[in-house]
Amino acid sequence: xxxxxxxxxVVDTKKWAIQDSETLYRIDGWGEPYFSxxxxxxxxxxxxxxxxGCIDLFALVNDLxxxxxxxxxxxxxxxxxxxxxxxxxxxxxxxxxxxxxxGVYRGVFPVKVNQQRQLVEEIAKFGKPFQFGLExxxxxxxxxxxxxxxxxxSLLICNGYKDAEYIETALLARKLGQNTxxxxxxxxxxxxxxxxxxxxxxxxxxxxxxxxxxKGVGHWEDSTGDRAKFGLSMWEILETVExxxxxNMLNSLKLLHFHIGSQISNISTIKDALRxxxxxxxxxxxxxxxxxxxxxxxGLGVDYDGSKxxxxxxxxxxxxxxxxxxxxxIKDACADKVPVPTxxxxxxxxxxSHQSVLVFDVMGISGTPHQAISALKxxxxxxxxxxxxxxxxxxxxxYQEIYHDAVQFNQEAISLFSFGYLSLxxxxxxxxxFWECCDRILKVTRKLNYVPDDLEDLERAMALTYxxxxxxxxxxxxxxxIDQLFPIMPIHRLNEEPTCRGTIADLTCxxxxxxxxxxxxxxxxxxxxxxxxxxxxxxYLALFLGGAYQEILxxxxxxxxxxxxVHIHTTPTGYKVEHxxxxxxxxxxxxxxxxxxxxMLENIRQETERSLQEKQITLxxxxxxxxxYEHCLNGYTYLS
Numbered sequence: 001x002x003x004x005x006x007x008x009x010v011v012d013t014k015k016w017a018i019q020d021s022e023t024l025y026r027i028d029g030w031g032e033p034y035f036s037x038x039x040x041x042x043x044x045x046x047x048x049x050x051x052x053g054c055i056d057l058f059a060l061v062n063d064l065x066x067x068x069x070x071x072x073x074x075x076x077x078x079x080x081x082x083x084x085x086x087x088x089x090x091x092x093x094x095x096x097x098x099x100x101x102x103g104v105y106r107g108v109f110p111v112k113v114n115q116q117r118q119l120v121e122e123i124a125k126f127g128k129p130f131q132f133g134l135e136x137x138x139x140x141x142x143x144x145x146x147x148x149x150x151x152x153x154s155l156l157i158c159n160g161y162k163d164a165e166y167i168e169t170a171l172l173a174r175k176l177g178q179n180t181x182x183x184x185x186x187x188x189x190x191x192x193x194x195x196x197x198x199x200x201x202x203x204x205x206x207x208x209x210x211x212x213x214x215k216g217v218g219h220w221e222d223s224t225g226d227r228a229k230f231g232l233s234m235w236e237i238l239e240t241v242e243x244x245x246x247x248n249m250l251n252s253l254k255l256l257h258f259h260i261g262s263q264i265s266n267i268s269t270i271k272d273a274l275r276x277x278x279x280x281x282x283x284x285x286x287x288x289x290x291x292x293x294x295x296x297x298x299g300l301g302v303d304y305d306g307s308k309x310x311x312x313x314x315x316x317x318x319x320x321x322x323x324x325x326x327x328x329x330i331k332d333a334c335a336d337k338v339p340v341p342t343x344x345x346x347x348x349x350x351x352x353s354h355q356s357v358l359v360f361d362v363m364g365i366s367g368t369p370h371q372a373i374s375a376l377k378x379x380x381x382x383x384x385x386x387x388x389x390x391x392x393x394x395x396x397x398x399y400q401e402i403y404h405d406a407v408q409f410n411q412e413a414i415s416l417f418s419f420g421y422l423s424l425x426x427x428x429x430x431x432x433x434f435w436e437c438c439d440r441i442l443k444v445t446r447k448l449n450y451v452p453d454d455l456e457d458l459e460r461a462m463a464l465t466y467x468x469x470x471x472x473x474x475x476x477x478x479x480x481x482i483d484q485l486f487p488i489m490p491i492h493r494l495n496e497e498p499t500c501r502g503t504i505a506d507l508t509c510x511x512x513x514x515x516x517x518x519x520x521x522x523x524x525x526x527x528x529x530x531x532x533x534x535x536x537x538x539x540y541l542a543l544f545l546g547g548a549y550q551e552i553l554x555x556x557x558x559x560x561x562x563x564x565x566v567h568i569h570t571t572p573t574g575y576k577v578e579h580x581x582x583x584x585x586x587x588x589x590x591x592x593x594x595x596x597x598x599x600m601l602e603n604i605r606q607e608t609e610r611s612l613q614e615k616q617i618t619l620x621x622x623x624x625x626x627x628x629y630e631h632c633l634n635g636y637t638y639l640s
Contacts, residue, residue, distance in 0.1 A: 016497035024498070024529055025489040026519060029306015030545065034080055034354055041495030043542065045357070047079030049087075053570045058492040060575070061359050061540060064566060069580065070636050071540075072360035072470040074565040076119065076547070078578060080355040082126040087319060088347060089130040095323040101331050103340040105323075108133040108157050110298060111141040113348030113548045118567055118579050123351070124148050133179070135159060135346050139166045146173055155344060156180045157257070157295060159209070159230075162189055164196060171202045181293065183207040183257050185230045190240050194247045206244075207255025207293065208237050210280050214260055214273040231258070237280070241287055253289035256281045256341075259297030262349060266310040267317035270299065271325055278333025285338040294341040296326055300350040304485050304545055305519035313485040313519065319350065349548040356547035358563070359491065360470040362539040363639060365502070367464035368435040381426050383413050387433040394437065399444045400452055406437040438462055460516070463527040464502040468541060469639050472506045472513050473557035476543055476550055480512055485519050487544040493531050501527040504541070507639065508558040561589040561637045587633045597633055604629050 018037045022028050027035055033049040042058040057075075064073065085107075092105035109123045111134055124134070133154035136142040138161075145156050146169075156178050158170045167189070170180040184190055184206055197204045211231030232240060244250045258280075260273045277294070285291045300322055301315030310316045317325075326343060334340045376388045387409050390402045413430040416422040422430075442462050445451050478484035488504070503516040503526070518528045533539055554562070561584025569578045587597045608622040617625070 016495065018495050020497070021494040025487070025494075026306040026521065027487070027489070029308065030303050030487045030519070031306070034077075034083075035544065037494050039495070041493055043489070043491040043494070045077060045080075047077040047083070047568070047570050049080075049083050051083075053079075055568070055570070055575055057357070057359075057542070058540065060568070061491070064577075067577065067580075069564045069566060070583070070638065070640065072358060072475065072563045072638060073583075074356055074358050074475075074551070074563050076356045076565060076567045078122055078355070078567050078569045081119070081122055081351070084351045084354060085123065085126050085130065085132060088345075088351065089132070091320045091323040092327070092343065094320065095327040098324065099327050099331055101327050101340060103342055105343045105345075106131055106133065106153075106155050107345050107347065108135040108155050108295075109351060110135040110137065110346045110348040111144055112137045112552070114352050115141065115144060115552050116565075116581075117144075118581070119352070119355075120144060120148050122567075124151065127151065127154070133157070135348075139163075139169075142166060142169060146176075146178060149178065152177065154179065155293075157207075157255075157344070157346070158182045159185065159257075161186070162192065164192055167192055167196045168200060171196055171200055171204055174202060174205070179205075181205045181207050181255050183209050183255065183295075184232065184240055185209045187232065187236050187239060190243045194243070194249060197249065197252075198247075204249070204252045205254050206252050207257050207295065208232055208240055208253065208284075209257045209259070210234075210237060210277060212258050212260065212273055212276050212280075214269065214276050234280075237284070241284070241289065245288070250288055251290055253284065254291055255293035255295055255344075256284060256291065257295040257297060259346070260299055262298055263301045263312070263315075264299035265301055265312050265315045267315075267321060267325065270317075270322065271329065274326060274329035275333070278330050281330070281341065282333055282337050291338070292341055293344060294330060295344040295346065298346045298348055300345065300347040302349055302353045302545060302548075304487060306487075307521065311523070313524075352547040353545045354547060356551075358470070358475050358543040358546055359540055360468050360475075360542070362533055362541065363467045363469050364535070365464050365466050365533045367502075368439070368462055369432045373433065373436055380429075381422065383409050383416070383422075384426065384429050384433065387430060387437065391433060391437050391440065394440045394444070396444055396447075399441045400455065402437065403441050403455060403458075406434055406441075410434040435462075459501060460503075460526040462501065463516075464500055464530075465505050465514075466502045466530060466533065466541075467505050468507075470506055470563070471508050471554075471557060471560035471638075472515060473508060473510075474554040474560050475563060476515070476546060477553040477555065478550060479515055479517075481553075483517060485517060485524065486546055487519055488515065488528060488541060489544075490531060491540050491542045493539075496531060498529040498531045500530045500532055502530045503527060507560060510557060513557070556589060556592060559586075559589045559593070559637060561585075563638070564636075584637055585634055586637055589637055590633075600633070601626075601630060 018041060022037055034046055036044050038044045042056050045055045045057050046053060088107060128151045131151055131153040133156055134145040134149050135157040136145045137159045142158060149156055158180055170182050173180050182193060182204060193204055193206060209231040211233050244253055258277045264270055281294055303315055304313040307314045331340055390405050394402050413422055413427055417427040439462060442458050445455055472480050503514060506513040516526055517524050564583040565581040566577055567579040568575050611617040612622055
């Protein structure tokens with residue numbers, strides 16, 4: 001009779017250290033210079049980069065919870081925002097000095113990247129020393145920019161589709177001292193601008209957006225090139241020049257703008273676009289337009305996986321390389337032909353991504369069974385006996401053969417059960433043995449330099465599911481919509497080896513409400529190394545580099561609303577809570593879909609009254625139910 005299997009105890013002489021966690025989660029790559037790990041095994045945040053000041057993120061979250069904030073929460077570090085703006089301007093200043101460029105840099109922040117009021121106001125404040133401006137891509141964003149930007153000399157770039165009201169508002173803003181530049185993106189806008197300027201008697205400043213042949217890379221490749229949604233082709237640019245000249249307004253054309261997509265991972269793509277755009281700029285100046293500004297658009301990438309490669313979630317250049325290439329290319333294009341322009345970039349992702357961290361807690365886990373296998377009985381079914389024998393004999397030389405045998409035995413058991421030849425207990429026994437075989441085979445494959453193709457999916461199949469208190473659709477929609485990679489890791493227990501492999505599931509009742517693609521040294525991995533979940537203890541994970549686009553793109557799937565958000569500012573003695581923005585209550589979310597709180601309460605009151613009359617509920621029960629219902633309406637949309 002076979003006995004219960006006892007695996008030998010393997011003593012690991014190498015103790016897990018925080019350096020191992022740094023390597024595993026690649027925090028030195030994507031997190032530098034803001035995120036690291038301390039000796040306590042907690043993630044730390046250095047909002048001012050390498051200029052000093054450090055905050056223990058785990059301790060901060062616990063402190064914020066004591067102040068009444070709830071998980072999930074979005075923690076914004078204002079000093080990171082300030083540092084990103086300062087770094088961007090410093091790189092262009094260095095490039096301008098290196099190449100003796102006879103011009104200046106005047107950056108703008110695209111409001112579409114993150115329209116949250118506190119953040120846009122902070123950008124305007126932190127950008128003031130650099131005359132840093134804003135870019136509006138719609139009429140509402142123009143209204144935000146006009147009400148926020150108070151920096152003399154800064155630019156307000158007006159992009160996007162425009163109607164007469166948009167154009168007239170932008171023109172009138174010049175009377176308030178705003179340096180608005182209306183960028184022509186469609187040929188029809190030329191006549192609208194001429195008409196509005198004549199009507200108001202205000203001289204416009206306009207630009208043209210060129211539809212370059214150079215194309216972007218990655219997710220946004222199809223949004224650029226000859227078939228791009230926005231911009232003018234070369235013949236349309238010439239038509240624009242002729243129409244402005246006919247209206248005696250050619251002197252209003254002072255800017256060339258182009259955009260080759262977001263998150264450009266390969267610097268060669270940027271260089272190709274700069275060469276083409278430089279020639280367009282020179283030709284426009286040669287045609288008689290005064291010009292003076294060149295807007296290279298967005299595209300400055302963020303290294304989400306820390307690999308520093310041309311992989312779509314990374315970039316093979318630094319911010320300084322980016323500035324060097326822009327300054328050098330435009331100086332070369334203009335040499336001995338026309339004066340060099342003021343340079344502008346719309347680097348929203350590179351400015352906003354790092355400043356926010358989404359922290360959420362694990363609520364529970366599920367996965368394949370891993371309970372101890374009881375001893376084999378004499379009257380066990382033949383399939384059970386075969387699986388038990390296979391389990392006992394797994395080793396590094398036969399693991400692949402045994403895997404296929406185990407799969408076959410399991411399939412046979414399913415078939416026998418379906419036809420009534422196997423009991424539920426026997427089927428469950430086979431299932432547990434099968435998964436135990438898979439688990440032991442997986443342990444063998446993890447030690448291999450190469451995993452056979454037929455076993456590649458075993459890691460994913462054996463992964464645990466970590467159920468987390470957040471909504472992918474609300475807080476990380478790009479992860480769901482376009483497979484955007486974000487660094488995700490625990491914020492504590494990092495001096496402890498993460499012995500589990502898992503995927504992340506959110507609270508929504510949707511099979512797409514999950515994250516099962518994670519950054520890795522080689523391409524992308526399907527599971528994340530996590531620690532064993534202990535029900536009585538908190539386990540916090542965080543999504544990093546999500547400060548661009550995610551907040552505004554988030555939707556109300558399953559009516560999970562905005563999370564609590566907090567702005568943290570470093571002080572000489574630590575930090576202070578600058579702003580607290582409470583997340584949506586259930587009443588607020590229900591109002592978005594036209595439900596009235598008072599009407600709902602009245603409906604429930606009437607139902608309880610009816611149940612009281614029919615003696616289906618007691619008075620105490622009715623009162624308790626109404627209290628619970630009203631409390632829920634006032635509460636957070638997430639779990640407490």
